Amino acid sequence: MDLSNSLLSLLIWLPIVGGLVVLAIGDAGDAKSSRAGTMRVVALASSLLTLVAGIFLYARFENGVAAMQFVERVPWVPSFGVDYHLGVDGISAPLILLTVFITPLVVIAGWDTIKQRPAQYFGAFLILEGLMNGVFAALDGVLFYVMWEAMLVPMFLIIGVWGGERRIYATLKFFIYTFFGSVLLLVAFIYLYVQAGDFSFASFVDVPLTLTEQKYLFIAFLLAFAVKVPMWPVHTWLPDAHVEAPTGGSVILAAIMLKMGGYGFIRISMPMLPDASAYFDGLMIALSLIAIVYIAFVALVQKDMKKLIAYSSIAHMGFVTLGFFLLWSILERQGDVQGAALGMTGGMVQMVSHGLVSGALFFCVGVLYDRLHSRQIADYGGVANTMPMFGALMVLFAMANVGLPGTSGFVGEFMVIMASFKASAWYAFGAATILVTGAAYTLWLVKRVVYGEVGNPKVGQFSDLNARELTVLGVLAFAVLLLGIWPAPLVDMMAASVEQLVDQLGRSKLAGL
Amino acid sequence: MSWTELAPAAPEMALLALICGVLVVDLFIEDARRGITYWLSMGSLAITAIVLLATAPDSRTLIFDGSYVSDGLSLVLKLSSVILVGLSFVYARGYLAQNGLHKGEFYTLGLFGLLGMMIMMSANSLMTIYLGLETLALSQYALVAFDRNSKVAAESAMKYFVLGAIASGALLYGISWTYGVTGHLGFDEIAAALRADPGLNGVPLWFGIAFMIVGIAFKFGAVPFHMWLPDVYHGARTPVTIYLAAAPKLAALALVVRILAEGLGSLYEAWQGMVMVLAVLSLVIGNVVAIAQSNIKRMLGYSTIAHVGFILAAFFCGTEQGYGAALYYAITYVIMAAGSFAMVILLSRKGYEAENLSDFKGLNARSPWFAAMMLFFMFSLTGVPPWVGFFAKLTAIEAVLDAGYPALAVLMVLASVVGAYYYLRVVWYMYFDAPQDRSVLQASLDTRIALSLNGLAVLALGIVPSWLIRVCYEVFGALQ
Numbered sequence: 001m002d003l004s005n006s007l008l009s010l011l012i013w014l015p016i017v018g019g020l021v022v023l024a025i026g027d028a029g030d031a032k033s034s035r036a037g038t039m040r041v042v043a044l045a046s047s048l049l050t051l052v053a054g055i056f057l058y059a060r061f062e063n064g065v066a067a068m069q070f071v072e073r074v075p076w077v078p079s080f081g082v083d084y085h086l087g088v089d090g091i092s093a094p095l096i097l098l099t100v101f102i103t104p105l106v107v108i109a110g111w112d113t114i115k116q117r118p119a120q121y122f123g124a125f126l127i128l129e130g131l132m133n134g135v136f137a138a139l140d141g142v143l144f145y146v147m148w149e150a151m152l153v154p155m156f157l158i159i160g161v162w163g164g165e166r167r168i169y170a171t172l173k174f175f176i177y178t179f180f181g182s183v184l185l186l187v188a189f190i191y192l193y194v195q196a197g198d199f200s201f202a203s204f205v206d207v208p209l210t211l212t213e214q215k216y217l218f219i220a221f222l223l224a225f226a227v228k229v230p231m232w233p234v235h236t237w238l239p240d241a242h243v244e245a246p247t248g249g250s251v252i253l254a255a256i257m258l259k260m261g262g263y264g265f266i267r268i269s270m271p272m273l274p275d276a277s278a279y280f281d282g283l284m285i286a287l288s289l290i291a292i293v294y295i296a297f298v299a300l301v302q303k304d305m306k307k308l309i310a311y312s313s314i315a316h317m318g319f320v321t322l323g324f325f326l327l328w329s330i331l332e333r334q335g336d337v338q339g340a341a342l343g344m345t346g347g348m349v350q351m352v353s354h355g356l357v358s359g360a361l362f363f364c365v366g367v368l369y370d371r372l373h374s375r376q377i378a379d380y381g382g383v384a385n386t387m388p389m390f391g392a393l394m395v396l397f398a399m400a401n402v403g404l405p406g407t408s409g410f411v412g413e414f415m416v417i418m419a420s421f422k423a424s425a426w427y428a429f430g431a432a433t434i435l436v437t438g439a440a441y442t443l444w445l446v447k448r449v450v451y452g453e454v455g456n457p458k459v460g461q462f463s464d465l466n467a468r469e470l471t472v473l474g475v476l477a478f479a480v481l482l483l484g485i486w487p488a489p490l491v492d493m494m495a496a497s498v499e500q501l502v503d504q505l506g507r508s509k510l511a512g513l
Numbered sequence: 514m515s516w517t518e519l520a521p522a523a524p525e526m527a528l529l530a531l532i533c534g535v536l537v538v539d540l541f542i543e544d545a546r547r548g549i550t551y552w553l554s555m556g557s558l559a560i561t562a563i564v565l566l567a568t569a570p571d572s573r574t575l576i577f578d579g580s581y582v583s584d585g586l587s588l589v590l591k592l593s594s595v596i597l598v599g600l601s602f603v604y605a606r607g608y609l610a611q612n613g614l615h616k617g618e619f620y621t622l623g624l625f626g627l628l629g630m631m632i633m634m635s636a637n638s639l640m641t642i643y644l645g646l647e648t649l650a651l652s653q654y655a656l657v658a659f660d661r662n663s664k665v666a667a668e669s670a671m672k673y674f675v676l677g678a679i680a681s682g683a684l685l686y687g688i689s690w691t692y693g694v695t696g697h698l699g700f701d702e703i704a705a706a707l708r709a710d711p712g713l714n715g716v717p718l719w720f721g722i723a724f725m726i727v728g729i730a731f732k733f734g735a736v737p738f739h740m741w742l743p744d745v746y747h748g749a750r751t752p753v754t755i756y757l758a759a760a761p762k763l764a765a766l767a768l769v770v771r772i773l774a775e776g777l778g779s780l781y782e783a784w785q786g787m788v789m790v791l792a793v794l795s796l797v798i799g800n801v802v803a804i805a806q807s808n809i810k811r812m813l814g815y816s817t818i819a820h821v822g823f824i825l826a827a828f829f830c831g832t833e834q835g836y837g838a839a840l841y842y843a844i845t846y847v848i849m850a851a852g853s854f855a856m857v858i859l860l861s862r863k864g865y866e867a868e869n870l871s872d873f874k875g876l877n878a879r880s881p882w883f884a885a886m887m888l889f890f891m892f893s894l895t896g897v898p899p900w901v902g903f904f905a906k907l908t909a910i911e912a913v914l915d916a917g918y919p920a921l922a923v924l925m926v927l928a929s930v931v932g933a934y935y936y937l938r939v940v941w942y943m944y945f946d947a948p949q950d951r952s953v954l955q956a957s958l959d960t961r962i963a964l965s966l967n968g969l970a971v972l973a974l975g976i977v978p979s980w981l982i983r984v985c986y987e988v989f990g991a992l993q
Contacts, residue, residue: 026881075979076979077904077978077979077982078979078983079979079982079983079986080907080908080911080982117877120877120881142907145898146898146899146903149897149898149903150897150898150899152897153888153892153897156937156940157940157944160941160944160945161944161945167945168941168945171941171945172934172937172941175933175937176930176933176934176937179895179897179930179933180927180930183896183926183927183929183930184923184926186906186907186910186926187910187914187919187922187923187926190907190910190911190914190922191914191919191922193911194911194914194915216919
């Protein structure tokens with residue numbers, strides 16, 4: 001059997017089965033027991049095997065092909081035209097690679113810091129990994145929705161069981177907010193099914209719809225995806241969820257789950273509802289710019305490190321939606337297909353880059369939190385004196401967050417700002433403020449935490465990164481620099497699919513009526 | 514009439530004979546060996562199921578002058594009911610023995626109730642359906658009062674009996690109006706009469722339909738005829754609650770499908786509005802009021818009302834898909850309901866009923882496996898994939914959208930978001946809170962096995978939903 005025919009299934013089911021095995025082994029109620037030791041090895045092995053499968057995916061992936069690759073299609077619920085239909089293209093493949101890259105790091109980071117119910121912790125993350133891969137690989141409405149919503153269950157437990165003091169409030173808010181968004185997504189999918197006759201994404205893209213229908217469906221999709229991104233003003237769950245989640249939970253939330261909102265726009269809203277997307281593009285650009293400009297100021301005044309990074313995430317995710325929805329203004333104003341593709345690519349590169357950078361920053365906060373059990377900026381100061389290696393890495397990630405050339409953060413933001421110039425100088429002006437405000441809040445954070453006098457006697461007793469922490473942060477630093485210096489492999493992977501998408505979005509669906 | 518012609522009614526006849534046998538044998542058994550009655554009852558259920566499958570006709574067959582029908586719908590509903598009644602017996606045995614309530618009457622009344630349900634499911638005339646309904650209802654009243662030393666049980670049995678009698682009266686009143694207008698009791702004849710003379714479709718008939726819907730809504734527990742439901746679920750001993758929450762909901766579905774869809778299908782406009790009001794009110798009030806409950810049996814009672822709203826919303830469409838979706842929803846719902854009520858039995862021990870939500874606190878620390886089972890039930894009831902409740906929701910919404918009611922579909926999902934809160938609260942108590950009570954679970958082994966299978970079934974039916982959907986849709990010829 002050729003592996004390529006079932007590689008995506010492997011990426012979904014390997015971690016889920018691994019997670020179930022981890023749960024079955026258990027931890028004998030003690031994180032230090034030998035049972036728990038075996039369990040950790042199995043957890044790490046499953047995540048690393050999934051990473052290997054991901055590397056296979058990268059190796060076998062053909063750049064320059066716009067169509068879906070590694071397609072699998074088996075009938076699932078034939079009476080409703082539901083298929084177990086998987087496939088990846090240049091848009092989804094990088095996000096799957098991001099998922100399989102981040103999850104082993106989360107497992108390593110939680111290795112001995114999770115004392116309470118470690119088996120359930122690792123089991124939940126592995127199952128979550130499989131479901132996230134499923135979201136990115138699904139090409140069927142019901143399959144997508146099953147993965148999309150099933151994902152909430154492990155995350156609900158991760159925040160609720162291993163979170164901070166207000167974890168129950170935060171996790172309920174997280175679940176109800178996202179559940180609210182996604183039930184309307186379900187109604188929209190079923191509506192499209194009634195029109196199209198089956199649940200495959202390809203049929204949803206082809207089915208003709210009136211502008212009114214498209215507008216209603218767009219709003220339903222918008223609620224689902226905007227909550228996930230999150231866009232202003234439905235972002236308020238994110239700071240709570242991030243602050244209360246354990247380190248691994250924050251990392252997965254920031255690095256991967258937020259990307260699902262962006263992915264939903266580019267895979268679902270825009271190609272299925274091109275006319276409504278064009279109709280609402282002004283609104284979307286406005287919301288994105290509000291996130292970039294206003295949320296950055298909100299980030300500036302935060303006293304809690306995790307909250308600051310959470311708000312920074314919202315601002316940076318504004319670039320993603322901005323890059324996507326610039327398309328119609330660029331096409332209208334200049335007919336510049338290249339420019340439109342630039343914004344689109346920029347948004348996607350930004351998703352990957354933000355996944356790495358925000359994930360790394362949350363790991364950094366986790367490292368500090370494990371030492372002092374505080375997230376307050378004021379409790380730290382002068383960490384670089386006792387933790388020079390940590391200081392260096394944290395500064396690197398901060399620079400990437402600011403968008404310094406040479407780091408991955410620069411590539412995506414630069415592309416989006418370039419594209420926004422083609423649409424309107426005002427958009428570019430708004431977007432570019434992040435270069436100032438982003439630098440302000442990030443560097444100020446670094447200054448207060450890493451540099452200066454040792455503010456707290458306990459900070460004086462900190463030990464520098466241990467091997468486990470160094471592995472996690474070192475690997476991430478390498479990835480951030482690699483993408484910053486040489487983004488070509490990532491951009492090449494996306495190019496053909498983006499080109500096809502831009503071409504498709506330029507064509508109205510109304511003509512088919 | 515020869516014996517072979519009676520084949521469609523053979524399961525009911527076999528069950529009746531077996532019940533009489535169980536009843537007589539039980540008289541000679543002392544309390545300590547009540548297990549014999551249990552095994553005889555389970556055997557009766559097994560024989561009934563076998564007869565049911567063996568005598569199932571290939572196509573729709575009528576007997577007793579067309580007042581009794583055997584078709585796909587009756588087969589699916591009866592088989593499901595037999596399984597669910599058996600499941601409730603399994604859950605009941607250990608609990609009843611533990612609490613000194615292990616009496617043969619529980620099983621015989623349960624079996625008589627099943628007989629009533631099976632008659633309802635096969636009814637093809639208003640009189641047959643009424644006979645079945647009363648057989649079921651009288652058994653239920655007695656079952657609720659089964660623990661004669663419990664004041665709460667006696668109170669709820671009384672309440673159930675009085676309100677149930679009024680509802681039966683309303684139904685019968687509606688039946689008499691319908692008979693007066695159309696001159697027939699048989700569903701086929703009523704349908705034919707309405708086709709032949711459109712002039713019958715007027716205020717007097719609508720008046721009759723309204724009263725019949727009151728009766729149906731009461732049996733279902735749809736708002737505003739739901740008041741009895743939380744009280745009865747709460748007051749009855751938990752095994753009785755499991756019994757009430759499971760199979761009789763399928764009988765109620767038979768009631769609504771047989772009367773409204775088959776008998777009065779052509780008067781769709783007459784009953785549609787009323788069913789819609791019931792559905793919307795049940796969805797909203799069931800979900801909102803459930804939030805305020807601290808007793809899990811009451812909470813699940815209100816959750817039942819909300820799910821009845823979903824079933825009625827699918828039924829309201831008046832399309833084959835809608836009926837198929839209502840059937841699928843009802844069957845999957847009762848599986849989830851039986852399991853979630855059985856969790857109360859799992860946590861209870863001698864003399865202590867674990868019926869408060871706080872009894873679930875820290876269950877994950879006491880038993881991760883059963884906490885996971887309860888998590889399955891709760892997320893399935895919320896409608897989260899990959900559990901079966903999601904597909905039930907999907908089919909119901911599909912039917913509603915297909916019939917062209919997007920606003921109702923949006924209301925249904927928004928109500929389920931409200932509902933998410935109280936289901937999540939159970940998960941939160943189990944996983945996020947520390948246990949208040951660290952005692953070892955005392956439930957019997959067969960309860961544990963049945964509960965595990967019940968939980969895994971909720972997951973498995975969600976991962977492989979296709980066959981059950983097909984079965985339910987084929988009953989109504991809803992597959993393209």
